Amino acid sequence: QVQLVESGGGLVQTGGSLRLSCAASGRTFSDYSMGWFRQAPGKEREFLVQISWSDGSGYYDDSVKARFTISRDNAKNTVYLQMNSLKPEDTAVYYCAARVGTEPVTDEHKYKYWGQGIQVTVSS
Numbered sequence: 001q002v003q004l005v006e007s008g009g010g011l012v013q014t015g016g017s018l019r020l021s022c023a024a025s026g027r028t029f030s031d032y033s034m035g036w037f038r039q040a041p042g043k044e045r046e047f048l049v050q051i052s053w054s055d056g057s058g059y060y061d062d063s064v065k066a067r068f069t070i071s072r073d074n075a076k077n078t079v080y081l082q083m084n085s086l087k088p089e090d091t092a093v094y095y096c097a098a099r100v101g102t103e104p105v106t107d108e109h110k111y112k113y114w115g116q117g118i119q120v121t122v123s124s
Contacts, residue, residue: 002024004114005023019081020094024077033051038090039092047107048081049061049064051079064083068082081094091122093118093120095114097114
């Protein structure tokens with residue numbers, strides 16, 4: 001059974017950084033992509049970035065491209081989201097998700113597996 005577990009969230013001041021982790025287990029993910037999404041209070045969940053397990057290629061939403069970086073550690077089956085220059089509007093619950101395939105996909109409904117989510121709060 002596939003499990004995704006996020007960690008690394010918390011409270012940070014404006015301009016600060018956080019690194020989220022998503023530990024994946026339950027199968028081999030070489031043919032999968034991992035994505036990060038977030039959902040702010042009262043808003044729909046939005047796509048941020050995805051990475052292909054096989055070649056590490058990333059696809060970013062323009063809104064975070066300059067500040068967020070996705071990476072993976074194949075040996076640890078873990079995906080990371082480095083977030084820099086954080087703003088209060090980045091406050092949200094952040095989710096990692098997994099799906100089969102390597103092409104860029106931003107539609108959350110195409111992702112089969114989801115983590116439980118982790119809170120990120122950026123204070124002004």
